[in-house]
Structures are given as structure tokens and as C-alpha cells.
Amino acid sequence: xxxxxxxxxxxxxxxxxxxxxxxxxxxxxxxxxxxxxxxxxxxxxxxxxxxxxxxxxxxxxxxxxxxxxxxxxxxxxxxxxxxxxxxxxxxxxxxxxxxxxxxxxxxxxxxxxxxxxxxxxxxxxxxxxxxxxxxxxxxxxxxxxxxxxxxxxxxxxxxxxxxxxxxxxxxxx
Amino acid sequence: xxxxxxxxxxxxxxxxxxxxxxxxxxxxxxxxxxxxxxxxxxxxxxxxxxxxxxxxxxxxxxxxxxxxxxxxxxxxxxxxxxxxxxxxxxxxxxxxxxxxxxxxxxxxxxxxxxxxxxxxxxxxxxxxxxxxxxxxxxxxxxxxxxxxxxxxxxxxxxxxxxxxxxxxxxxxxxxxxxxxxxxxxxxxxxxxxxxxxxxxxxxxxxxxxxxxxxxxxxxxxxxxxxxxxxxxxxxxxxxxxxxxxxxxxxxxxxxxxxxxxxxxxxxxxxxxxxxxxxxxxxxxxxxxxxxxxxxxxxxxxxxxxxxxxxxxxxxxxxxxxx
Numbered sequence: 315x316x317x318x319x320x321x322x323x324x325x326x327x328x329x330x331x332x333x334x335x336x337x338x339x340x341x342x343x344x345x346x347x348x349x350x351x352x353x354x355x356x357x358x359x360x361x362x363x364x365x366x367x368x369x370x371x372x373x374x375x376x377x378x379x380x381x382x383x384x385x386x387x388x389x390x391x392x393x394x395x396x397x398x399x400x401x402x403x404x405x406x407x408x409x410x411x412x413x414x415x416x417x418x419x420x421x422x423x424x425x426x427x428x429x430x431x432x433x434x435x436x437x438x439x440x441x442x443x444x445x446x447x448x449x450x451x452x453x454x455x456x457x458x459x460x461x462x463x464x465x466x467x468x469x470x471x472x473x474x475x476x477x478x479x480x481x482x483x484x485x486x487x
Numbered sequence: 488x489x490x491x492x493x494x495x496x497x498x499x500x501x502x503x504x505x506x507x508x509x510x511x512x513x514x515x516x517x518x519x520x521x522x523x524x525x526x527x528x529x530x531x532x533x534x535x536x537x538x539x540x541x542x543x544x545x546x547x548x549x550x551x552x553x554x555x556x557x558x559x560x561x562x563x564x565x566x567x568x569x570x571x572x573x574x575x576x577x578x579x580x581x582x583x584x585x586x587x588x589x590x591x592x593x594x595x596x597x598x599x600x601x602x603x604x605x606x607x608x609x610x611x612x613x614x615x616x617x618x619x620x621x622x623x624x625x626x627x628x629x630x631x632x633x634x635x636x637x638x639x640x641x642x643x644x645x646x647x648x649x650x651x652x653x654x655x656x657x658x659x660x661x662x663x664x665x666x667x668x669x670x671x672x673x674x675x676x677x678x679x680x681x682x683x684x685x686x687x688x689x690x691x692x693x694x695x696x697x698x699x700x701x702x703x704x705x706x707x708x709x710x711x712x713x714x715x716x717x718x719x720x721x722x723x724x725x726x727x728x729x730x731x732x733x734x735x736x737x738x739x740x741x742x743x744x745x746x747x748x749x750x751x752x753x754x755x756x757x758x759x760x761x762x763x764x765x766x767x768x769x770x771x772x773x774x775x776x777x778x779x780x781x782x783x784x785x786x787x788x789x790x791x792x793x794x795x796x797x798x799x800x801x802x803x804x805x806x807x808x809x
Contacts, residue, residue, distance in 0.1 A: 325775035329523040339527045 351462035354415045355434040356446075357408055358454030363427035366401040370419035370428060378412035379419060380405055406448035411441050431457040497596070498580075505576050508762075509727035510541045512734075515763070516727075516770045517541075523774040544720075551716030558624030559713065567622060568714070568721035571615025575728035578608035582735045583663045585745025585754030592663055601662035602654055605736060606647060612729060613639050613691060616700070619722070620710030631709020634700035634781060638690055641788035642697075646687035648796035649680040652803040653740045666744035673741070676806060680799040681741040683792050685768070688733040690784065692726065694769060696776035699784050734765035 340347055349355075366383035382405035388398045420428045431454045438444050446454075464470070517540060521528025533539025555564055581601045583594040598604050613635065620632020654660050656677065657668035674681075690697035701709045711722055738744055738761040745754030779787065 322776070326771065329771060329775045332525045333519065333522045335525070337522055337527045338525045341527075341530070 349432045351459075352430065353432040353434075354417060354430050355432040356410070356430075356436060356454050356457075357413070357420065357451065358429045358431045358458050359406055359408075359448055359451035360427045360429065360455055361403060361406070361448055361452050363425045364403055364406065365425055365427075366403055367424070369422045369424065373418050373422045375416060375418065376412045376414050378409040380407040380409075403448060406451060407445050408451060409445045410436070411444040429455065429458045431455075432459065433457045497594075501580050502576070505579050505728060505731075508731050509724055512730050512763075512766045512770075513541050513723075513727045514538065515766065516773075519767065519770050520774050523771070548716055548720035553716045553718060554713075556624055556713050560622040560624065563618050563622030564624075564713070565718070567615050567618035567710075568718040568725070569615070570618055571612055571725040572721045572728065574608040574612040574615075575725060575732050578605045578612075578732045579728075579735070581605050581608075581662060582732070582739060583666065583744065583758075585666070585758045586751050587755050588752050594663065597661065597663050600660050602650055602660045602665065602740070605662070605732070606650060609691065609729070609732060609736075610639070610643060612725060613693075615725065616693065616710045616722070619714065620700070623710065623713040625712050627706045627708075628710050628712045631700045631702070631706045631712070634706075635693065635710060637781070638693065638697065638700060638784060638788075641785050642687040642690040642792070645683050645788060645792035645796040646691060648793070648800055649684035649687065650736075650740060652680045652796070652799045653677060655800070655803050655807055658807075662739050662744075666739055666746070669743040669746060671743070671746075673743075676802065677741055677799070679795050680803075681737070683796045683799065684741065685733075685737055685765070687788070687792055688737065689769065689772060690788070692729040692733060694726070694730070695773040696778050697784055698778055699781045702778060730766050730769050731762070734762045734769065737765050738762050 366381055368381055371377075371379040371381045381403070383401045383403050385399045386402045388400055390397050417430065420430060433454060436444075436446075518528045518536070529537025529540035531537055532543040555561055580596055581594070581598050581604050583592050583597065583601075586592060617632055617635045617639070620628045620630075620635055623629070653665060653673075656673065657665040659665060659668065693700050700706070701711065706712070711719060714722060735758070738758055742761050742765070744761075745757045747754070747757035750757055
């Protein structure tokens with residue numbers, strides 16, 4: 315039995331199946347999307363952690379981070395102690411019109427000052443407004459979710475293993 | 488005086504149907520096509536599932552500038568949308584909707600030559616696209632126009648033959664007469680004719696999968712390339728009015744028009760339901776099938792539809808005479 319005309323029927327069948335099923339459209343403005351963990355929406359800055367080490371600005375492939383800082387001297391707290399100096403941020407701008415969301419800045423930061431937030435709705439009418447200054451970047455911190463829990467049966471993190479080994483040693487010793 | 492009022496009323500009803508039903512079909516196309524492609528289609532305009540999308544489109548089209556290209560044949564170019572649209576309105580005048588709550592038949596004008604009249608009007612509608620293609624002064628439009636001409640030549644014959652088969656079986660050219668003569672077993676004996684008529688009608692309207700003249704990917708909408716604003720909207724409306732006329736004609740000729748339970752009262756509803764069903768098939772064919780190549784279009788007409796239509800006519804002749 316040849317299958318002459320089978321394709322014609324298949325065309326009708328496929329479209330009919332789609333018609334009778336629910337569409338896959340995401341109704342975004344009406345329904346907030348269900349984002350996967352570790353979604354890259356916007357970069358948040360924990361200003362207090364930043365030491366102005368410039369690693370992020372230097373590693374950024376699209377040169378979208380601008381950092382400016384000055385040194386402040388913290389007077390010695392004890393008599394005869396040494397004054398300490400600390401870097402204080404003046405400027406920390408991320409230009410999201412340049413950012414390519416590669417996450418290198420976040421991975422390179424040694425002090426956990428940068429974090430991904432899943433917030434994505436920060437479109438602007440003017441491209442200049444896409445440059446977020448450090449106050450705005452600090453505000454995004456409130457939207458940073460807790461780290462994703464490990465999958466069931468996953469290897470525990472190396473940090474945790476190291477911590478437990480150290481603790482066991484201390485208890486024994 | 489009452490005759491004048493009666494005529495005015497009928498014209499008003501026909502014009503109202505002409506304004507509303509194509510939009511209903513257009514909206515159905517938006518939504519049905521979207522869902523067949525796992526989308527949702529318009530959702531915003533008008534609030535409820537985008538019911539006012541076509542109204543919004545119309546408002547947009549009105550605001551647009553009407554441009555006539557310098558190279559265009561001005562009069563032909565400007566007249567073409569009207570030539571495409573008006574014949575369908577004229578054709579609609581002669582198509583019966585059926586008994587209206589025992590008040591007689593709902594029809595613009597019952598013509599003795601109704602079938603002939605409607606088929607003639609439908610063919611004139613295609614000339615509008617042809618004029619647009621030849622008058623635009625654009626190569627794409629010109630090729631599109633040539634394809635329209637080829638398609639018109641090929642598909643007019645099987646369409647008329649299929650219609651003639653029904654007219655022979657009914658023994659009349661009046662559309663009301665044909666429906667009155669219609670019997671359910673015609674669904675079987677006239678089935679090849681039904682298929683030929685429907686397919687040829689699709690081709691005549693240049694609906695996908697027979698939209699080689701428009702072929703937006705290769706000919707940039709062919710005859711419609713240079714049109715914009717209100718003129719383009721008229722072509723669009725003509726397309727949907729064409730679907731309406733084709734569906735109505737298929738219903739009246741092959742599906743028994745208003746035949747159905749309680750047809751003395753709600754016959755017109757039966758006709759509308761059937762028309763919408765056929766219109767749905769037109770939309771379904773658009774979504775399900777890819778566009779035929781130009782040579783395939785003509786091969787289908789001459790190698791398949793014409794022989795089938797001739798066989799149908801022969802079969803009908805035998806049945807009528809026997």
C-alpha cells in the first residue's frame with residue numbers, strides 16, 4: 315500500500331493537535347516568568363565587601379565597569395598602634411548597554427562583592443540610564459536570592475569538606 | 488414605496504454582512520492559525536483575547552500615507568483595490584442565507600442566473616490583483632501579476648466545471664433553486680466536485696498553499712508590493728471577503744445551504760455555521776501546507792483538477808439522465 319497523500323493528512327493532523335493543546339506562549343507581562351536558579355538578570359554590588367581591587371574592571375571583556383576610589387585612614391584604635399588605611403569607593407558603575415552578562419566579574423571577585431540577581435526588567439528609554447551607579451547596584455542586593463540548594467545525591471562542596479575535616483582535627487587534638 | 492424600503496433594507500443587510508463577516512473570518516484566522524502553531528495570537532487589543540485586533544489594524548491603516556510610485560500606471564494602480572474588493576460585495580448580494588424565522592429567504596436579490604452571476608463576479612475580483620501587479624511599475628509586482636494571470640487561467644476552468652455539475656444536477660442556475668433541489672446523497676456523488684471547487688477557489692483567491700503570486704519570501708507580496716495604507720487594507724479585506732464568498736458558495740452549492748433541523752426558522756444560522764466551517768478549512772489549509780511551486784500550481788490544475796472535474800460532470804450527466 316503506497317502512502318500517497320499521507321503527508322497531506324499529517325499536515326492536518328499536526329496542526330489539529332496543536333490547536334487542541336494549550337499553547338506554549340509565556341504570557342510575560344501578565345504572568346511573571348518562572349526563572350531557573352542562578353539566572354543572570356542584573357549584577358548587584360555588595361559595596362561593603364568591595365576593596366576597589368579593580369579585578370572585575372580589568373577582567374571585564376566589554377570594559378563596562380568603571381571604578382574610582384580613594385584611600386581613607388582609619389586611626390589606630392590602641393595606643394601606639396599603627397593607623398590603617400582602607401579603600402573607599404567613589405564610583406562603581408556598570409554600563410548595561412555594554413555588559414554581555416558573561417559573569418567573569420562575579421567569578422573573579424575575591425571578596426564576594428558582586429552577585430547575580432534574577433531581576434531583568436530594567437529597560438530604559440535613554441541608553442545613558444542603563445549605566446547603574448553604585449547606589450543602584452547596591453539596591454539590587456536586596457533581590458539576590460539565597461544560593462541554590464545542592465541537588466539530591468550531589469557531592470558536598472569542597473569548602474564544607476575542608477571545614478569539617480578541620481573541625482574534626484580540632485576536636486581530636 | 489415599500490419595495491424601495493425593502494430593497495434598501497436588503498442592501499444594508501448585505502453591506503453589513505460584508506463589513507462584519509470578513510472581519511470575523513480574519514479574527515478566526517488570527518486565532519486559529521496562532522493556536523495551530525502553538526501560539527496565542529492577538530491578546531491585547533480590545534481586552535478579551537484581542538477581539539478588536541482587526542479594528543485596531545484598520546485604524547492604523549487609515550492613518551497611513553497613500554503613496555503612488557512614480558513608475559506606476561497611476562489610474563490602474565489606484566483603481567485596482569476597488570476592483571479587487573467590490574466584486575465580492577456584488578457577489579454577496581446574490582448568495583442566499585436561507586429562511587429567516589419563517590419570514591422568507593434572507594437574500595440580497597434572488598437571481599435566476601445566480602450561480603453564473605456569482606462566478607462572474609468572483610473572476611472580476613481576481614482582475615484587481617492582476618491590475619495591481621501590472622500597474623505598479625515594479626518587477627516583483629509584474630512577475631506576481633503574471634503568476635496571477637496564469638493561475639486565473641488554470642483554475643477558472645475546473646471551478647466552473649465543478650459548479651456546472653451541481654447546476655446540472657439541480658437543473659437550475661438559481662442559487663435558491665439549487666439549495667431547494669439539494670439532497671443529502673449529493674454529498675457523495677458531488678464529492679469530487681466539492682473538492683475541485685474548494686481547491687480551485689483557494690487558488691483563485693491566491694490563498695496559501697496557492698499563494699505563489701504573492702509569495703512574500705520571493706516576490707515580496709507580488710502585486711501588493713507597492714501598496715500601503717488604505718489601499719493595502721482594501722486588498723486584505725478583499726482577501727477575506729473572497730474567503731467569505733468562496734465559503735458561502737461552497738456551502739450553497741455542495742453542502743445544502745440552510746438544510747438542517749428547524750431550517751424553516753434558523754436556516755440562515757445553518758448557512759452561517761457551514762460558511763464558517765468552510766472558512767475554517769481555508770485557514771487550516773493555509774497553516775498545514777507549504778506553498779506550491781509555480782509549475783506545481785499549474786500541473787495540479789491541468790493534470791488533476793480538470794480531469795476530475797470533467798469526470799464529475801460526466802458522472803452527474805449520467806445520474807441526471809438515468
